[in-house]
Amino acid sequence: NAGVTQTPKFQVLKTGQSMTLQCAQDMNHEYMSWYRQDPGMGLRLIHYSVGAGITDQGEVPNGYNVSRSTTEDFPLRLLSAAPSQTSVYFCASSYSEGGVYEQYFGPGTRLTVT
Amino acid sequence: GQQLNQSPQSMFIQEGEDVSMNCTSSSIFNTWLWYKQDPGEGPVLLIALYKAGELTSNGRLTAQFGITRKDSFLNISASIPSDVGIYFCAGQLSGAGSYQLTFGKGTKLSVIP
Numbered sequence: 288n289a290g291v292t293q294t295p296k297f298q299v300l301k302t303g304q305s306m307t308l309q310c311a312q313d314m315n316h317e318y319m320s321w322y323r324q325d326p327g328m329g330l331r332l333i334h335y336s337v338g339a340g341i342t343d344q345g346e347v348p349n350g351y352n353v354s355r356s357t358t359e360d361f362p363l364r365l366l367s368a369a370p371s372q373t374s375v376y377f378c379a380s381s382y383s384e385g386g387v388y389e390q391y392f393g394p395g396t397r398l399t400v401t
Numbered sequence: 402g403q404q405l406n407q408s409p410q411s412m413f414i415q416e417g418e419d420v421s422m423n424c425t426s427s428s429i430f431n432t433w434l435w436y437k438q439d440p441g442e443g444p445v446l447l448i449a450l451y452k453a454g455e456l457t458s459n460g461r462l463t464a465q466f467g468i469t470r471k472d473s474f475l476n477i478s479a480s481i482p483s484d485v486g487i488y489f490c491a492g493q494l495s496g497a498g499s500y501q502l503t504f505g506k507g508t509k510l511s512v513i514p
Contacts, residue, residue: 291443320501329489329506330444345501377443388493389434390502392443 288313291393293378299399300368308363308396310378318381318388319361323347323374324395330377336361368400404428407490407505415513420477422488422508430492433466433473434502438487447488448475480512 294309312319320335322345332345336355350372352364361380365372375397381390407424414420424433432451436444448459450466450473457464463476473490490505 322504327506330502330504332501335501379443388432388502389446389449390491391446392436394443395441 290314291378291380291391293376293393293396295396296394297397299401300365301401302368302370304368306365306368308365308376308378308398310361310363310393311359312361312378312380312391313359314380314382314391315358316380316382316391317358318390319355320345320379320390321351321353321361321363322377322379323372324377325374333363333376365398370400372398373400374398405490405492405503405505407508409508410506411509411511413511413513414480416480416482418480420480420484420510421474422490423472423474424490424492424505425472426492426503427471428492428494429470430494430503431470432493433464434491434493435462435464435473435475436489436491438489438507440486444489477510480510482512482514485510485512 291312317338321333322330324330331347334353336342342353375395377395378393379390381388404427434449435447438444448464453470454468455466461478465474487507487509489507491502493502
């Protein structure tokens with residue numbers, strides 16, 4: 288298993304540009320989520336999905352969209368990039384059997400918005 | 402929302418020393434998770450705790466789920482250079498609709514050879 292994969296690993300955008308961060312998992316996990324990590328702030332939840340066709344907002348959803356058309360993929364879209372979105376983005380997935388929700392993380396995408 | 406206080410924020414220790422860090426919450430959690438993040442990588446799950454009072458080991462790592470369900474501790478024994486990294490605690494409410502993890506801000510560990 289490849290686990291959770293993310294592309295690209297690095298990205299530089301200009302203010303106002305849009306882009307999609309890709310996330311895929313091959314573990315047949317129902318639950319997937321996106322976090323951003325900023326210095327001194329820990330990991331903050333952007334959006335999450337409990338299954339194909341179902342998404343919901345996390346703590347910091349503004350400026351981001353998600354969709355979940357398949358179990359495997361959970362892309363994150365930046366609609367109009369802003370410097371405040373400069374961050375490291377992590378995708379995570381977990382199974383949900385018997386009340387256990389151990390989340391496994393991808394390697395991250397390092398985004399800079401100029 | 403829930404808040405997790407993780408301490409200390411950073412630690413500098415000598416190789417071979419034991420390390421202890423903890424997290425406290427204003428809310429009750431049903432699950433506590435401990436992650437380690439190496440520079441430039443994603444967090445990796447170290448230990449998961451599911452019951453109040455539970456004590457679980459993973460090699461030189463030992464973690465405990467506090468009796469009040471509002472805290473957790475991680476101990477590392479006989480530290481080595483590869484223990485360097487940021488350690489995060491995360492709490493989770495289980496049950497329908499409660500899939501979210503709340504993270505602490507991390508403890509940055511430096512090991513001096």
